[in-house]
Amino acid sequence: MQRTIPRLAAAITAAALAVGALALPAAAADDPAPVPSTITVPRVENLPADFIGGVDVSSVLSLEESDVVFRDADGDPGDLFVILRDAGVSDIRVRVWNDPFDADGNGYGGGDVDVTRAVEIGRRATAAGLGVLVDFHYSDFWADPAKQQAPKAWAGMTVDEKAAAAGTFTRDALTRFRDAGVDVTMVQVGNETNGASPE
Numbered sequence: 001m002q003r004t005i006p007r008l009a010a011a012i013t014a015a016a017l018a019v020g021a022l023a024l025p026a027a028a029a030d031d032p033a034p035v036p037s038t039i040t041v042p043r044v045e046n047l048p049a050d051f052i053g054g055v056d057v058s059s060v061l062s063l064e065e066s067d068v069v070f071r072d073a074d075g076d077p078g079d080l081f082v083i084l085r086d087a088g089v090s091d092i093r094v095r096v097w098n099d100p101f102d103a104d105g106n107g108y109g110g111g112d113v114d115v116t117r118a119v120e121i122g123r124r125a126t127a128a129g130l131g132v133l134v135d136f137h138y139s140d141f142w143a144d145p146a147k148q149q150a151p152k153a154w155a156g157m158t159v160d161e162k163a164a165a166a167g168t169f170t171r172d173a174l175t176r177f178r179d180a181g182v183d184v185t186m187v188q189v190g191n192e193t194n195g196a197s198p199e
Contacts, residue, residue, distance in 0.1 A: 054133065055084055058095040059111035060121060081128035091131035091185060094121045096173060098151035099140050108141040115173045122182035131185035134177065138166055143191040 060080055070080040073087070084092070096118045100108045113121070122132045137143040140151045154162050170189070177184050 052091050053089045054091040054093055055089050056093040056095070057081075057084075057121060057125070058093070058113050061117055062111045079128070081124050081130060085128045085130055089130065091133055092125045093133040093135055093188070094118045095135045095137060095191070097137050097140050098153060098169065110142060115176055119176050119180050119182060122177055122184065123180050126181060126183040131183055132177070133186040133188060134174070134184055135188040135191055136170060136173070137191045138169070143193070145192050148193060
């Protein structure tokens with residue numbers, strides 16, 4: 001599938017402004033006017049017509065639950081996914097953790113995105129006409145080169161059992177995305193896993 005972004009630099013700038021120009025939560029601010037942003041991105045010339053302009057929106061639900069308001073380049077409030085689409089973004093990325101909550105149900109942060117929340121984000125992106133990249137971390141929180149920790153549910157498993165669990169988790173999650181009508185255009189298998197594997 002080809003995606004055309006004629007003015008990618010302007011789109012990224014507008015997207016950055018959309019994320020950067022956030023209104024403070026009404027309960028915490030006397031003046032709920034947008035916070036000015038000084039983010040600029042120089043235009044990138046001669047990109048191919050199918051170049052993908054993507055944004056990670058994994059924290060959108062947590063931000064909205066905190067009364068954050070997203071605004072377009074004119075300062076008008078709106079839905080983040082529509083703002084991004086109208087700014088020329090073609091795809092969003094959503095991080096997926098296995099169980100990003102402690103025993104008391106408190107999230108670890110980073111948007112607390114399990115499969116259920118990722119599907120909700122994906123559904124909204126698809127409704128706005130955006131493609132969805134699903135980034136499986138295969139952990140309960142951030143995976144990166146310094147830490148590739150298996151999720152709580154896989155504790156005590158052998159390597160072969162973890163491999164099978166990863167396959168089952170991936171298949172079940174993608175089935176849920178498909179059944180919800182999410183336009184999953186790409187899947188990232190693990191996050192920064194080139195030099196490490198789950199413990």
